[in-house]
Amino acid sequence: MNLKYVYSFLAVLVLFLVAYVGVEGLGLDWLFGIIVPYLAVIVFVVFGTKRILGWGRSAVPFRIPTTAGQQKSLPWIQSSPIDNPSSKLGVWVRMALEVLTFRSLFRNSRIKLGSGPKISYHLEIFLWLGALAFHYAFLVAIIRHLRFFAEPVPFFVQLVQSVDSFFRFEIHYDPIQVGLPGVALSSIVLLLAVTFLLLRRLLDTKVRYISLAADYFPLFLILGIAFTGILMAYFTKVNVAAVKELATGLVTFQPTIPEGLGGVFYVHLFFVSVLLAYFPFSKLMHLGGIFMSPTRNLTTNTRAARHVNPWNYPVKIHTYEAYEDDFREKMVEAGLPVEKMPAATAAEEKE
Amino acid sequence: MSDLPKPDDLLNFSHRPPKTEWMDTPAEIKKGFACYAGNPKSLEAVGLPNPRTWSCFDEDWQLPENWQEIIYEGFKERLDKFRSFKVFMDICVRCGACSDKCHYFIGTGDPKNMPVLRAELLRSVYRNDFTKAGKLLGRIAGARPMTLDVLREWWAYFFQCTECRRCSLFCPYGIDTAEITMMGRELLNLLGLNIDWIATPVANCYRTGNHLGIQPHAFKDMIDFFVDDIEEITGVQVEPQFQKKGADILFITPSGDVFADPGTYTCMGYLMLFHFLKEKYGLDVTWSTYASEGGNFGFFTSHEMMKRLNAKMYLEAKRLGVKWILGGECGHMWRVINQYMDTMNGPADFLDVPVNPITGTRFENAASTKMVHITEFTADLIHHGKLDLDPSRNENKVLTFHDSCNPSRGMGLFEEPRYVIQNVANNFYDMPASTIREQTFCCGSGAGLNAGEDMELRMAGGLPRANAVKHVHDKHGVNMLATICAIDRAVLPDLMNYWVPDVEVTGVHELVANALIMPGEQERETDLRGEPLLGTEDADE
Numbered sequence: 001m002n003l004k005y006v007y008s009f010l011a012v013l014v015l016f017l018v019a020y021v022g023v024e025g026l027g028l029d030w031l032f033g034i035i036v037p038y039l040a041v042i043v044f045v046v047f048g049t050k051r052i053l054g055w056g057r058s059a060v061p062f063r064i065p066t067t068a069g070q071q072k073s074l075p076w077i078q079s080s081p082i083d084n085p086s087s088k089l090g091v092w093v094r095m096a097l098e099v100l101t102f103r104s105l106f107r108n109s110r111i112k113l114g115s116g117p118k119i120s121y122h123l124e125i126f127l128w129l130g131a132l133a134f135h136y137a138f139l140v141a142i143i144r145h146l147r148f149f150a151e152p153v154p155f156f157v158q159l160v161q162s163v164d165s166f167f168r169f170e171i172h173y174d175p176i177q178v179g180l181p182g183v184a185l186s187s188i189v190l191l192l193a194v195t196f197l198l199l200r201r202l203l204d205t206k207v208r209y210i211s212l213a214a215d216y217f218p219l220f221l222i223l224g225i226a227f228t229g230i231l232m233a234y235f236t237k238v239n240v241a242a243v244k245e246l247a248t249g250l251v252t253f254q255p256t257i258p259e260g261l262g263g264v265f266y267v268h269l270f271f272v273s274v275l276l277a278y279f280p281f282s283k284l285m286h287l288g289g290i291f292m293s294p295t296r297n298l299t300t301n302t303r304a305a306r307h308v309n310p311w312n313y314p315v316k317i318h319t320y321e322a323y324e325d326d327f328r329e330k331m332v333e334a335g336l337p338v339e340k341m342p343a344a345t346a347a348e349e350k351e
Numbered sequence: 352m353s354d355l356p357k358p359d360d361l362l363n364f365s366h367r368p369p370k371t372e373w374m375d376t377p378a379e380i381k382k383g384f385a386c387y388a389g390n391p392k393s394l395e396a397v398g399l400p401n402p403r404t405w406s407c408f409d410e411d412w413q414l415p416e417n418w419q420e421i422i423y424e425g426f427k428e429r430l431d432k433f434r435s436f437k438v439f440m441d442i443c444v445r446c447g448a449c450s451d452k453c454h455y456f457i458g459t460g461d462p463k464n465m466p467v468l469r470a471e472l473l474r475s476v477y478r479n480d481f482t483k484a485g486k487l488l489g490r491i492a493g494a495r496p497m498t499l500d501v502l503r504e505w506w507a508y509f510f511q512c513t514e515c516r517r518c519s520l521f522c523p524y525g526i527d528t529a530e531i532t533m534m535g536r537e538l539l540n541l542l543g544l545n546i547d548w549i550a551t552p553v554a555n556c557y558r559t560g561n562h563l564g565i566q567p568h569a570f571k572d573m574i575d576f577f578v579d580d581i582e583e584i585t586g587v588q589v590e591p592q593f594q595k596k597g598a599d600i601l602f603i604t605p606s607g608d609v610f611a612d613p614g615t616y617t618c619m620g621y622l623m624l625f626h627f628l629k630e631k632y633g634l635d636v637t638w639s640t641y642a643s644e645g646g647n648f649g650f651f652t653s654h655e656m657m658k659r660l661n662a663k664m665y666l667e668a669k670r671l672g673v674k675w676i677l678g679g680e681c682g683h684m685w686r687v688i689n690q691y692m693d694t695m696n697g698p699a700d701f702l703d704v705p706v707n708p709i710t711g712t713r714f715e716n717a718a719s720t721k722m723v724h725i726t727e728f729t730a731d732l733i734h735h736g737k738l739d740l741d742p743s744r745n746e747n748k749v750l751t752f753h754d755s756c757n758p759s760r761g762m763g764l765f766e767e768p769r770y771v772i773q774n775v776a777n778n779f780y781d782m783p784a785s786t787i788r789e790q791t792f793c794c795g796s797g798a799g800l801n802a803g804e805d806m807e808l809r810m811a812g813g814l815p816r817a818n819a820v821k822h823v824h825d826k827h828g829v830n831m832l833a834t835i836c837a838i839d840r841a842v843l844p845d846l847m848n849y850w851v852p853d854v855e856v857t858g859v860h861e862l863v864a865n866a867l868i869m870p871g872e873q874e875r876e877t878d879l880r881g882e883p884l885l886g887t888e889d890a891d892e
Contacts, residue, residue: 007491051441058434061654064690064761066519066527068789071763073716073727076734077770083789084763086716098523104448105523109785111451117362119457119818121785127448131523207447209368210467212493214484215445281484286524289442294435295525300763303720306693311432315655316398317662318557320670323641326558327567334568336640337594 005202008216012224012271019270024263032266033246034255040273047280052288061309063302066295086301095297099290102132130200134193138222140164140186141229148247183234191226194219214282221275228268238265354383355806358850364460366451373468374475374495378504380407383807386510386800389550394543396554397656401543407506412499418542419497423480425541430481435530440477442524443470449518449526454793455511458811463508466518466528472504473535502542509535510546511808513797514651514683515756520789532798537653545652549799552648556660560643561606567640573609574638577619584881586873589626591638594671598637599708601668604679604725605646605837608858614840616879617680617858623867624729624860627738630870632709636677642667645684646837650691651799658695661687664722665696675705676722680858682797682836685724686761693720710735724758726767726835729863733774739868744875745776746885748831748857751823752781753816753843754791755836763789768835768859775866780827786819796842809842810849817850824851832856 022028069080081090082097097103110124143160147153164186198219201211232238242258243265249256279285291297299305324331324338331338369376391402403413415421430437449466451457456464463469471493478485478494485494495501512532519527539545552562559566565573574591582588592598604621608614628634642663649656668676678688693699702721705714712731714723732738752772758764765788773779786792795812823829832843832854843856865878877883 004491055434055438055441058431058437060434061432062691062694064435064527064530066516066525066760067763068520068760069763070765071716073714073764073767074712074731074734077730077766080763098525102523104521104525105446107521107790108448111457113362113366113457117358117814117818119815121783127446131446204447205367206450206462206465207445209373209462210445210447210450210465210471212445213491214493281482283442283444286442286444289438290524292434292438293442293525294438295519295527295530301716302690303688303693303717303722304715306697306719309694312695315659315662317659317666320641320663320666323558323560330566330568331640334571336567336571337596 004211004213005216005220007213008220011217012220015221015270015274016224016267019267020263023266029257029261029266032270033257033261034250036270036273037250038255040276044276044279048285048288051280051285052292055289055292059310060294060298061311062294063298063300063307064294065298065300067300071300084300086299086304088299091297091299095291098296102128102135105131126196127200130193130196133189134197137186137190137193141184141190141226144184144186148244149251151244151248187226187230187233191223191230194223194226198223218275218278218282218284221271221278225268225271225275228264228271232264232268236262236264238262355810355849358810361807361811366456366460368462373462373471374490377500378463378507380503380507381807382408382804384511384805385507386546386548386802386805389543389545389547393547393550393554394545397557397659399543399545399550399652400541403543407503412502412544414502414542418502421541422476422497422502422538425538426477426480429534429537430477433530433534435527436534438524439470439526439530440474440481443467443474443526446523448521448523449528452518452521453528454513454515454517454795454815455808455812458795458814459808463504464511466522466526469508469512469528470526470531472501472508473531476501502539502544505535505539506544509539510800513756513793513795513800513812515793515797516760517756517790517792520760533654536651540653546799546802548802549648549651552799553652553656553660556644556648560639560641560663561609562644562646562648563606563610565606565609565643570606570609570640570643574618574622577615577622580879581619581623584875584877584879585623585869587623587626587869587871589622590629591622591625592636593638593640595635595637596671597635598671598673599635600637600675600677601642601664601671601673602636602638602677602679603642603645603664605681605684606644607646607837607841608679609643611841613844613856613861613880614837614858616861616864617837617840619879620858620860620862620864621679621725623864623869627867627869628709628732632737634709637671637673639667639671645679645681647684647687648799650683650687654691654695657687657691661692662696664688664692665699668699668721669701674703675717676702677725677728678722679725680835680837680860682755682757682838684757684837685764686757688720688722689762692722707731709737724764724767726764726771726859729860730767730770733771738863740775740863740866741868742775742777742866744865744878744884745862746778747878747882748776748862749778749780749827749829750776750831750833750857750862751779751820751827751829752787753794753820753832753834753836753839754787755834755839756791756793756797758835759789759791764835765789768833771859772833772862775862778827780823780829782819782823786815792816792819794836794839794842794846796846797838801838801842806845810846813842813846814850816843817846820847820854821851824854830854833859833862835859 067084069083072079072086085091105128108124109121112120146157245258394402475495484492514529516529555564556562608618625636649660699721704718705723792815796809847854
């Protein structure tokens with residue numbers, strides 16, 4: 001049966017053990033706190049850049065945008081400047097909507113084949129919603145984490161953090177007095193969204209059929225990141241000052257290992273490192289690829305402005321002359337005009 | 352096809368994927384789905400590799416000995432030449448948004464007709480040969496080596512895609528299966544693996560100027576038949592011109608419309624429109640037997656073959672010294688003209704920016720390519736009140752419009768044909784929104800798959816389109832499906848006959864000609880098909 005998600009889950013479990021045992025058992029704090037993060041960032045930057053440059057090196061021979069609206073033609077016909085962008089501005093807006101709102105995914109529908117037969121098309125908004133929630137929660141989480149790297153904490157990071165932790169979660173009940181001041185909404189949303197995307201992959205038969213181990217692995221990994229993050233923030237209560245010391249050390253190239261960070265923190269950091277290092281070799285590169293998709297990022301004024309193909313080469317064609325030579329007699333007989341009369345050709349051939 | 356199953360039997364399938372994983376499910380090359388192999392003479396005629404007599408049902412496909420190397424090198428070359436290909440190989444996340452967008456998946460339930468899996472057929476080999484993860488992890492990373500089974504699978508499924516681009520509309524990254532299929536077919540062609548329904552039209556077009564292999568004198572004869580028919584119905588003798596040097600406009604349309612009903616009526620429509628414009632405004636339009644094909648089955652073979660066949664349009668326009676080119680109703684022809692022609696065979700600096708001399712409209716949208724779509728041209732004429740029309744002569748028809756894939760998702764031609772139809776006919780109803788315009792469904796027979804031997808595939812793939820027609824047929828009494836594509840006109844009658852028997856198929860310019868009041872015409876008693884007109888002939892002039 002389908003072992004792909006089992007492999008991926010086991011892989012993440014092994015990664016967990018590696019980091020936990022490495023730090024708690026073998027005391028390799030410096031390895032998981034300094035060496036691995038540095039290596040991960042290097043791999044991410046070098047190979048990610050290489051991948052993007054590799055795409056850039058491939059030619060764009062033709063302008064092949066998918067036109068999703070009325071073309072700009074006659075002045076009295078209303079055209080769709082965004083879905084069928086004939087101008088650069090239109091392309092910018094189209095791309096911005098794709099990148100920021102996942103517009104194409106928003107179009108999604110689901111078919112139902114009823115008896116008759118009767119095919120119907122139904123609104124399918126959950127993939128779009130789940131994907132949007134996931135990506136934005138992740139983005140907010142990343143921005144929130146910038147507070148560990150900069151002192152003073154930049155204005156926008158503070159802003160995002162205060163909005164994100166707008167909701168408070170407190171239980172005032174005699175036996176339990178739990179207060180989680182400023183629960184990050186993003187971490188809850190991230191956890192829920194990843195869970196949804198994972199369940200969808202497992203339970204929707206079509207999506208399960210097309211899924212590879214490489215589709216489950218990042219989901220489990222990100223689930224692990226979110227889980228360890230929440231665990232640290234609200235339950236094991238990691239020493240934030242120590243985290244900041246480590247992070248600042250790393251970005252100022254004066255790495256130190258502060259005391260008392262604990263295994264869970266290192267697992268969290270290791271998961272993030274693995275995600276970074278895995279990124280350039282995986283489908284996660286859709287982050288860069290979406291900007292380079294020729295069906296979205298080109299203007300549609302293909303008849304108004306010529307696009308040049310850098311490798312355009314001459315090809316063998318059947319010229320009119322060859323065609324007329326082939327059919328001259330028949331053409332003349334049918335009263336079709338010819339360049340050379342048959343008699344003239346015959347005379348030329350004799351010469 | 353006598354062994355075509357009944358609709359109920361054809362529907363006996365499920366959209367649930369099978370138990371075995373797709374990599375462990377070998378492709379079945381099925382009668383009724385697969386097309387016959389390319390005739391070696393046709394391959395030879397245009398210099399395609401490995402011409403031989405073979406069949407896809409054979410065990411031995413008579414491949415060149417180093418076929419794996421040829422595929423590898425061809426793959427590599429195309430990754431460098433096409434950013435689309437490289438990016439699309441890398442960035443799919445298998446979200447599944449495309450999975451139920453393909454007409455072939457909807458109509459067959461075969462999971463490899465999900466666009467994502469069609470692309471995975473190539474991606475799995477790409478990962479194996481060109482990525483570190485694939486080389487390292489093999490099957491776990493979704494990689495597999497190129498084997499004969501994989502090649503058979505490519506054959507089965509790249510000739511089970513009509514390059515309609517519906518999936519690319521829904522993909523969050525714009526991954527376009529048409530690109531994938533084009534690359535897949537280019538690679539197959541390197542080994543001499545093509546279907547005859549593509550290879551022979553290509554060879555014909557190369558030599559005779561059109562897919563059907565109609566020689567110049569026969570082409571003129573066929574047009575002359577239409578002239579007689581038109582005279583019989585209207586009492587007016589139209590006088591088409593061929594290869595006329597110095598004409599204003601060169602007109603190029605798919606040869607299918609010269610050859611078979613109901614496209615022939617559309618062809619008569621063009622002839623009548625041009626005659627009207629000549630008589631009334633002195634517009635000089637010429638046809639050419641050399642450039643007598645608008646369509647381009649080279650597009651379904653390789654980029655190079657597309658360019659070789661397309662070259663004739665500009666060559667002939669230059670030789671004849673016309674001002675610009677007018678193109679007829681055709682689907683993939685317009686993807687080629689709109690997105691490829693200028694790049695491949697331009698710049699057309701020997702032509703003028705198209706101006707309609709009758710209305711003064713400058714077609715800025717065609718300023719560089721210098722080729723105008725006939726519905727753009729006719730819509731402009733109607734908008735300026737230059738045509739004398741009697742829409743009541745189409746009163747016997749209740750119409751809907753099928754947006755052809757290529758003018759929809761490779762151009763965006765939605766309003767022009769609708770504007771024309773609504774000005775020449777009174778009864779028009781659009782199909783549901785999820786099945787028209789940019790979301791339109793393929794006829795199920797595009798991209799060279801309109802053969803006879805794959806009828807079961809065609810009827811299955813056409814199901815979503817036919818089902819939407821049935822909806823407006825039941826609801827509004829639609830009895831005529833209008834379209835601006837010659838392949839549609841050739842294949843939709845079969846599809847309608849199979850799923851919605853009471854609906855006929857027409858081109859838009861057949862409707863125009865029915866309504867067009869020609870100078871000096873007799874009172875018409877029938878439409879172009881010889882069907883009696885409804886009600887009286889009182890025109891509301």
